[in-house]
Amino acid sequence: MNATIKNRYFVAAGGLMFAAASLVSAVTPVAAQTPPRTSCSVGGMGEQSPAIRMRRDVGVRTSPDFTGVTLEPGQTVRIYASGSVSPGRRTAGIGPEGLTGSQAPHGDAWPMPGSPRYGVYALILELDSDDPDVTEHRVWVGADSGCFTYQGRYPGLLALGINDEFSLDNRGDFEAVIDLYPMS
16 A cells, blocks of 8 residues: 555544544533542441442443452452433432432332332342352442442452332433442
């Protein structure tokens, strides 16, 4: 390929990438403000800053949504959530705290009965290689889960979801910031 053709190819490709980036930035929502790093008391080590901080989208229609994070037994975690969801066509946007005056009923299809409807929760699936059953651990997140320690005996996969009995009609976006603290 001669230099003139190669130069035209790169100029055209660069223009196409610029146009695609402009389109994506026009339709991508502005990221939420990052919460300040907060220390947590980690067993026997005193107050610690997070060792790892990551951002994840929370699926409002595919609830719960796996984060790609595996927690080790005894690991301290803090999760912050921001954004809003509209559960159904006639409902206005609801923040990650959910409807604080409306608790999900017990004995129904709600993932966290007794917690606010439509708020964010964490589901940790504990995997035991010797047992085909999976143990579920649920933690209320809302806008800020506070520091909590995973109490499973085996590693667990972290998922985040919306406390909703039927999530397929949801609209909106939640974003989570997950802080993982050093192991003691």
